[in-house]
Amino acid sequence: MGNQISNSEQQVSYLKDRLQMFLEVLDSIEPETTDLEDIDRLIQMMDDLELKMEQFKNSKE
Template sequence: MDKAQKNGPVDGLKTRLNQFLETLETIEPETADLHEIDRLISMVDELEEQVEKIKSEKKS
């Protein structure tokens, strides 16, 4: 497996993390509603799943 294939999941995680940060920056704390907070929580859950997947693949 070459380096590009090994970094694929990590690059995907970086992209997803950047999307999360951009979303977080657009939310106004004073006016954030439950829908926006739920969306952020979902994104964090997805990031956590991706990290766990990468960790388990690394162990293999």
């Protein structure tokens, strides 16, 4: 696995990168050809991002 992200700057950078990746995927989706699996994957990406934000938040407490 990768190294643990422990400082605030690395955490923010990680979250920005993941959000940028999500936005790129969202931008590339064609509404006419998008199926339920694509939507489920987007939801999973957002859930993963939310979970990581909570983990970072809790690591500071």
